[in-house]
Amino acid sequence: MSEQVSAVSVHQLTKRFGSFAAVDQVSFEIPRGEIFGLLGPNGAGKTTTIRMLCGIFPPSDGEGRVLGFDIVKDAEEIKKNIGYMSQKFSLYNDLTARENIEFYAAIYGVPRKQRTERVQEMIRMAGLEHHSNERTQNLSGAWRQRLALACAVVHNPPMLFLDEATAGVDPVSRREFWDLIYDLAATGVTVLATTHYMDEAEYCNMIGMMYRGELIAYASPDELKDSLHGVLFQVECSDPMNAMSALEEVPWVQDVSIHGVLLHVIVDKSSREKAIQKLMSARGIGIIRMEESIASLEDIFIAFVEERRKQLEDAPLAVKE
Ligand SMILES: Nc1ncnc2c1ncn2[C@@H]1O[C@H](COP(=O)(O)OP(=O)(O)OP(=O)(O)O)[C@@H](O)[C@H]1O
Ligand SMILES: [Mg+2]
Structure with missing residues (x-):
C-alpha cells in the first residue's frame, strides 16, 4: 500500500524496556479514513504502540510513519497533527465544558479568529449544547468522555488515537460515542482505537490482536470470524x-x-x-x-490468545525474555 493512502504505516516496530520486548516486531497499515482497532489483554503492548506512533518515545527497532511523517525524525510534526485521547485524559474540573475546549484550542494553536466558531462547532459535534456552561466536575462520566473527545479534535486533526477512551462508560453511551467516531471517520479522519470491549471491535474496518507484544492476528472483523x-x-x-x-x-x-x-x-x-x-x-x-x-469476536480473541499461549509454552526457548 502506498504512503499516499496510508495514514499509518508500521514495519517491524519494536520497543524494549531493558531486555523485555513490550512491542515485538509489529507491522500494520491503516488506510486514510479507516478505523483500526487494537485489542489485547492487559500488558499486551497497545499503549506502548500508540506512544511510539504519537512520537512520545522512539522505537528500539523498526520504523513507522504517521500521516507521512517519520515517527523518529518528525515526532514534533506528528504531535501537531494528531488528536490523542486516553482514559486518563486531563480535563480541568473547575472550568466549564466550553472553557476546557477553549483551553485546548489555544494549546493546539487554533488561530484566535477561528477559535469561537471552532469551539461552538465542537460543542455541537459532541452534543454538549445543554452542558457547555456546566462545570466539568459536575458532568457525568459519559459527558466528560464526549467533552474529552471535543478537546482532542478541536484542532481538526486528520488522525485520532483513542486509548481505551470508553473505559468505564455504560453501553448506551459507548454506542453513542462510537457514532461520533464514525461521523469523524466519514469526514476522512483516521482512527486507531484500543479497547477491551469486543462490541466496539465490530465498529472497526480492521482489527489487530496483540498478545505479549506481538500482533497475533490482523484482519477485518468478518475475516477474523471466518478464520476460526x-x-x-x-x-x-x-x-x-x-x-x-x-x-x-x-x-x-x-x-x-x-x-x-x-x-x-x-x-x-x-x-x-x-x-x-x-x-x-x-x-x-x-x-x-x-x-x-x-463464534463472536470474543470467542475468536480468546481462541487466538490461547493458541499463541500454548505455542509459547511448547517452545519455551523461542520465547522472548
Ligand atoms: N516505561 C516502561 N518501562 C518498563 N516497562 C514498561 C514501560 N511501559 C510499559 N511497560 C511494560 O510493557 C508492557 C506493555 O504495556 P502497555 O501499557 O503497552 O500494555 P497495554 O496493552 O496498553 O495494557 P492495558 O490494556 O493494561 O492498558 C507491560 O508489561 C508494561 O508493564
Ligand atoms: Mg494500555
Missing part, C-alpha cells in the same frame, strides 16, 4: 467448572471458556456434539442445554 478453525457449542450445565476441566483434557476440544452461565466450547467438528454429551454424563454432569452457535 472449529465449531462453537454453547453449553449450559449443572457444574461448569468441572465440565471445563473435563473438556480441557480432550484433544478434539480446541478451547473452553466461561461466559456467564454458559460454557463456550470450540471443537474440531459438529459431530462432536454426542461426544460432549458422553463426556459430561461420564462425569455425572447434567446438560441443561447445548447448541451450535456462531
